[in-house]
Amino acid sequence: MYKYDEYDQQMVxxxxxxFRDQVRRRLAGDLTEDQFKPLRLQNxxxxxLHAYMLRVAVPYGTLNxxxxxxxxxxxxxYDRGYGHFTTRQNIQYNWIKLEDTPDILAELAKVEMxxxxxxxxxxRNISSDQYAxxxxxxxxxxxxxxELLRQWSSFHPEFLVLPRKFKIAVIASETDRAAMRxxxxxxxxxxxxxxxxxxxxxxxxxxxxxxxxxxxxxxxxPLDQLITYAEACLxxxxxxxxxxxxxxxxxxxxxxxxxRDEYVRQVEEEFAxxxxxxxxxxxxxxxxxxxxxxxxxxxxxxxxxxxxxxxDFRLWVERNTHAHKQAGxxxxxxxxxxxxxxxxxxxxxxIRLMAQLAKDYSFDELRVTHAQNIVFPHVKKADxxxxxxxxxxxxxxxxxxxxxxxxxxxxxxxYCALANARSIPVAQKISERFGSAERQAEIGELKxxxxxxxxACGHHHAGHIGILGVDKKGLENYQLLLGGxxxxxxxxxxxxxxxxxxxxxxxxxxxxxxxxxxxxxxxxRFLDTYRRIGMAPFKEAIYG
Amino acid sequence: MVEVQFRFxxxxxxxxxxxxxxxxxxxxxxxxxxxxPGDDARDLLPHxxxxxxVEVSFPAWTDGRGYSSARxxxxxxxxxEMRAVGDLVIDMLHHLKRCGFDAFAPDKALNDQDARTAxxxxxxxxxxxxxxxxxxxxxxxxx
Amino acid sequence: MKILxxxxxxxxxxxWWTGVSWSLDVNDSADVGDHGAALAAREEGARNVxxxxxxxxxxxxxxxxPAHIKERIRALGPTVRLDLTLKPSDPAAADWVx
Numbered sequence: 001m002y003k004y005d006e007y008d009q010q011m012v013x014x015x016x017x018x019f020r021d022q023v024r025r026r027l028a029g030d031l032t033e034d035q036f037k038p039l040r041l042q043n044x045x046x047x048x049l050h051a052y053m054l055r056v057a058v059p060y061g062t063l064n065x066x067x068x069x070x071x072x073x074x075x076x077x078y079d080r081g082y083g084h085f086t087t088r089q090n091i092q093y094n095w096i097k098l099e100d101t102p103d104i105l106a107e108l109a110k111v112e113m114x115x116x117x118x119x120x121x122x123x124r125n126i127s128s129d130q131y132a133x134x135x136x137x138x139x140x141x142x143x144x145x146x147e148l149l150r151q152w153s154s155f156h157p158e159f160l161v162l163p164r165k166f167k168i169a170v171i172a173s174e175t176d177r178a179a180m181r182x183x184x185x186x187x188x189x190x191x192x193x194x195x196x197x198x199x200x201x202x203x204x205x206x207x208x209x210x211x212x213x214x215x216x217x218x219x220x221x222p223l224d225q226l227i228t229y230a231e232a233c234l235x236x237x238x239x240x241x242x243x244x245x246x247x248x249x250x251x252x253x254x255x256x257x258x259x260r261d262e263y264v265r266q267v268e269e270e271f272a273x274x275x276x277x278x279x280x281x282x283x284x285x286x287x288x289x290x291x292x293x294x295x296x297x298x299x300x301x302x303x304x305x306x307x308x309x310x311x312d313f314r315l316w317v318e319r320n321t322h323a324h325k326q327a328g329x330x331x332x333x334x335x336x337x338x339x340x341x342x343x344x345x346x347x348x349x350x351i352r353l354m355a356q357l358a359k360d361y362s363f364d365e366l367r368v369t370h371a372q373n374i375v376f377p378h379v380k381k382a383d384x385x386x387x388x389x390x391x392x393x394x395x396x397x398x399x400x401x402x403x404x405x406x407x408x409x410x411x412x413x414x415y416c417a418l419a420n421a422r423s424i425p426v427a428q429k430i431s432e433r434f435g436s437a438e439r440q441a442e443i444g445e446l447k448x449x450x451x452x453x454x455x456a457c458g459h460h461h462a463g464h465i466g467i468l469g470v471d472k473k474g475l476e477n478y479q480l481l482l483g484g485x486x487x488x489x490x491x492x493x494x495x496x497x498x499x500x501x502x503x504x505x506x507x508x509x510x511x512x513x514x515x516x517x518x519x520x521x522x523x524x525r526f527l528d529t530y531r532r533i534g535m536a537p538f539k540e541a542i543y544g
Numbered sequence: 545m546v547e548v549q550f551r552f553x554x555x556x557x558x559x560x561x562x563x564x565x566x567x568x569x570x571x572x573x574x575x576x577x578x579x580x581p582g583d584d585a586r587d588l589l590p591h592x593x594x595x596x597x598v599e600v601s602f603p604a605w606t607d608g609r610g611y612s613s614a615r616x617x618x619x620x621x622x623x624x625e626m627r628a629v630g631d632l633v634i635d636m637l638h639h640l641k642r643c644g645f646d647a648f649a650p651d652k653a654l655n656d657q658d659a660r661t662a663x664x665x666x667x668x669x670x671x672x673x674x675x676x677x678x679x680x681x682x683x684x685x686x687x
Numbered sequence: 688m689k690i691l692x693x694x695x696x697x698x699x700x701x702x703w704w705t706g707v708s709w710s711l712d713v714n715d716s717a718d719v720g721d722h723g724a725a726l727a728a729r730e731e732g733a734r735n736v737x738x739x740x741x742x743x744x745x746x747x748x749x750x751x752x753p754a755h756i757k758e759r760i761r762a763l764g765p766t767v768r769l770d771l772t773l774k775p776s777d778p779a780a781a782d783w784v785x
Contacts, residue, residue, distance in 0.1 A: 007668050007681040018665055021658075022635065027697065030655065033737050038606055039635055047738050049761055051699035080771055095771075097698045121606070151670045151681070157639035158615055158673070161608030239612050243581075277619055277674040281682040288685065342767055413757060414765035422760075424767045474755060 001062050001365060002147050002292040004112045011154065012109045015116055019043050020102035027099070042160070044092075044118030045101055049417045054096040055118040056108060060128035060146040060170070061089035061368040065359035067111045068366055072351035078104050083351060085336060085344040087408060087459060088167070089127050089368040090118055094415055116154055121162045123153035123234070127169045129177045130369040133293060134377040136325040140189050140197055142172035144289045145226065148281065149187075152227050159234050163241035164249035166234070167206075178370060179486035181205045181214045182462060184251045185233060190220065198222050203233060203263065204255030207456035211492050212252040215260040217267065225271075228280045232271035236263065295326070296363035296378060302328025306381050313388050315437060316399040321384070328381055332362075334374040334391060335398040335406060339435040340428050343409040344372030353394050361387050370459075371408055371447075373401070403440040404448055404513070405431045408459055412452030412469060413476070419452035421469025421476035422502075426450055429506045434513075443513050446526045447485070462486035464527040465512060466493040467505060478505040482512065482538055483530050494535060497543055511541045548627065550648040550659065552641070558597040558625055578629070585613035592622050600645070602630035611643045618644035618675035634662045644675040688718035688746060690753060691726055692761065693739030701761050702736060703751075709735060712773065713762035714750035752783060759784040 004012075019040075026036045037047075044055035056071070063071075071091055075083045078100050079093040086092055096104070108114055118125055126146045133141040149168060153159070159166075169178045172189035180186035186202035198220040205214025221229045240258075242248045255263045304327060308314040322331040334354060337343050346354070354374055358366045361383045362376035369375060379387055391397040400406045407430060410416065412423030427450055434440055449463030453470075460466030466481035477499040484493030500508055515538050516526045530538070551557065562578035563571055565587055576597035579585055588595065598617060600610040614626050627647040628640050634654050641663065672680040690713075691704035702709040704726060706717035719726055723741035730736045743754040753759050764772035766781045774780050 005685070007684070010668060011666075011670065011681075014666055018635070021661070025658065027734070029734055030658070033731065035633060039633075047694060047699065049757070050701055050764060051694065095699075099697045121608075154670050155639070155666070156671055157642035157669075158611045159608070160636070160639055161606050161611070235612055239584075239609055243607055243609075273619070279672045279674050281680070282686055284686045285682040413760060414767050419757075422766065424765075428767070476756065 001064060012114045015114060016102060016105045016109050019105055023098060023102055038120060041120035042117055042122060044115035046119060049415055051094065052096045052098055053092055053094050054101060054104065054115060055090050055092040056113060056115050057118045057125040058090050058368050059150050060126055060143050061130050062143060063366045064364050065355040067113055068355035068358065069352050070107060070111050072348040072355065074104055074107065075348040075351065082345055082347045084411065085346065085368050085372045087370050087372060087457060088125060089370055090125055121164050122160050123156065123166045123168065126150050127178050127370060129171045129173060130367040130375045131177060131322060131331055134324055134331050135173060136323050137175060138173040139191055140172045141293050142170045142189055144286060144293050145189060146170040147289050148286055149230065159238055162238055163243045164246065174488055176488045179462060181490045182207055182486055183214065186214050192220050199226055204252040206250050206252040207459060207461050208250065209247060209454045210252065211461040212256060213490050217264050223286060224280060224283050228274045229271055231279065232267050232274050235270050236266045298326045298329060299380065302380050303382060304328055306384060313385060316388055316397055319399040320401045330379050330381055330384060332376045332379045332384065332387065333401050334396050335400050336373050337400060337406050337431065338395055338398045339405060339431050342424050343407050343427050350394055350396060357387055357390055371406060400440055402445045402447060404434045404443050404446045405440055407431060407448045407450060409450040410452050410457035416452060418455060420471035421452050421478065423450045423452040423458055423469060426467060426478065426502055426505060430509060433506055433510060444525055459486065461492045463493060465509060470499060472499065476502060478502065480505060480508050482535060485527055496539055508542045512538050515541045548647050548649045549653055552646045553625060560597060562597060562599045579613050581607050581609040585616045588617065589620050592620060595622060596624040597627065598624065599627045599629045602628060602632060605631045605633045605636060614644040615673060615675055634658050637662045638666055642673050642676045688744050689720060689723050690716045690742050690744040690751065691719045691723050691739060692742060692758060693736035696734050696737045716744065716751045749783065
């Protein structure tokens with residue numbers, strides 16, 4: 001994975017010094033909260049419902065064990081012994097003190113981490129495929145391109161005060177595991193007819209109160225024009241994105257209001273102009289970055305045999321592992337969704353254990369997924385049982401990946417100042433209702449996503465089943481959506497009808513799964529059946 | 545007239561009254577213009593030869609359109625004074641300078657020492673803006 | 688009653704205006720009447736508090752209870768982590784929140 005050189009290190013160290021200075025000026029009264037807020041947000045520091053919250057960047061979701069260990073240590077030393085992995089592949093801490101924050105950032109900088117641009121109206125942490133560099137089906141490893149974009153977007157002087165936040169995802173496989181088209185810019189690395197690698201650009205996707213699927217804006221951007229093209233996209237947005245209404249300020253509204261073709265025309269015009277400017281890094285820089293993402297020393301001829309006599313292990317292998325490009329290896333996902341647990345939360349001890357296992361059995365590497373789980377990307381099959389046993393002993397071996405128990409949930413009203421309703425208790429009740437392994441297996445793949453407000457941090461629009469918490473005359477109320485998806489077949493869920501109480505929505509989901517099981521044909525997933533039979537039978541069962 | 549607190553130019557300051565972008569095209573004797581956030585800086589491109597002062601207005605520092613306006617004019621070859629005016633904050637001075645600003649007239653005077661620290665804070669930069677004369681880190685890596 | 692709440696500037700802790708200072712316990716809240724906005728401005732200016740705002744509440748036999756669930760959760764802590772609430776591991780602690 002990427003290793004900082006002296007320049008990268010200097011950049012994060014300088015940022016720590018800058019933020020220390022900003023905190024000093026805030027505490028001395030030289031900065032008001034109105035002035036300080038946008039600055040602290042650009043360092044991932046929020047003021048939440050209970051305390052300050054710090055969001056630490058995990059660029060394209062990749063971590064080494066030293067970094068993961070430190071994340072656990074920070075949870076103990078500066079927080080309350082746990083952290084929360086987010087849908088943007090980051091981690092956040094809920095009980096941070098402002099006065100400690102510069103020290104936390106300094107500790108992070110020592111292991112090449114930071115909280116730069118994890119919030120605020122700027123280009124955010126770039127997300128990617130959690131199986132990058134390990135999946136059998138990818139065209140290239142997307143992470144070098146994500147790293148190139150990370151450096152370009154860090155402190156980009158023209159784009160630090162955009163109309164609104166700006167999220168970029170980079171993938172390089174047909175299987176989209178990063179919800180690429182639900183980003184402000186989605187980039188898919190592709191190969192053209194001449195066999196050259198280039199970038200396909202999508203723009204104007206997003207969730208929030210106006211969910212949109214990003215249209216394709218350019219089929220192929222050559223690698224030696226990648227940064228210039230991204231710069232053109234951002235400049236048009238910075239100049240013409242709406243600033244009169246924060247709810248209409250995302251690029252999706254600009255692309256929608258201009259129309260895709262007019263946005264493309266403006267970008268192409270700006271792109272043609274910017275190509276005359278010496279702003280594109282040489283391909284040698286991309287090559288330099290690529291050298292950091294070479295394969296680890298896989299053992300040639302490692303055995304593909306797995307002893308599956310332990311039924312619990314067998315279930316976990318079937319549910320939570322994915323084919324690796326290297327024979328004898330597997331990609332293993334640690335579910336942070338135990339039955340009745342808090343989706344995405346991990347204790348300091350669990351974080352450190354995962355770090356140790358990655359060091360011992362996954363070439364020192366971990367990934368954070370946008371579904372709030374942790375991945376060991378390169379586990380030798382011969383080691384898998386040992387890894388599973390260690391996870392199981394720590395309560396980390398729940399076998400429910402992509403099933404009804406593997407729920408994405410935002411922190412909701414239990415933690416978030418913006419939320420209208422709690423998300424976590426709903427997730428807990430659903431995972432308990434569908435707690436048995438048999439039941440989860442019967443229902444199969446079912447992506448369930450819960451947001452506690454319309455900002456959609458829990459991606460409810462993109463869930464096969466989505467839940468949106470709303471405030472109905474001071475009481476929590478939950479709307480149900482069906483038919484969303486965020487993969488290669490991205491679609492937006494439709495609301496079933498009137499909302500429910502917390503228990504009512506759990507009952508409604510149970511009824512929806514019964515409709516699915518009664519109508520399922522062959523190997524259909526819940527989503528496939530819904531798409532075939534439509535909303536009506538579900539609505540009738542739920543409200544009838 | 546606004547008070548310039550920081551200026552990074554050797555030439556004599558120009559203090560002609562700045563007119564709006566709309567008025568500038570018509571007033572053929574005008575040499576100074578003020579760009580508001582909603583103005584298109586490219587409207588000035590036909591008139592660069594008679595421009596000697598561009599004021600870019602920041603009614604609120606969180607509106608970043610002025611960064612693009614300045615850089616666009618510099619990219620087109622404008623060499624005169626580029627003055628940031630309005631709600632300027634210390635922590636953005638460096639980034640303004642990178643987009644081609646070389647004079648700064650904040651509504652309220654900034655702490656001089658904190659501002660100097662901010663201007664000089666970043667020894668290296670990740671991007672080439674092509675208008676501030678600074679090499680990007682990638683250029684240094686592949687010198 | 689009108690209650691004034693906010694967060695401690697340095698630590699971020701949720702705090703409640705007692706009439707003379709700030710407390711971590713919602714039950715210490717005073718009725719600020721019409722003075723909330725002025726108090727909030729003064730205390731923000733003195734950097735004792737950040738994000739101060741006024742909410743409705745009621746004085747009951749059990750203590751001061753904010754009217755809206757959001758502030759009741761603020762007063763207690765996350766309902767899903769009762770070990771982190773003001774009365775750690777009190778199974779009844781969440782009862783008045785929801």
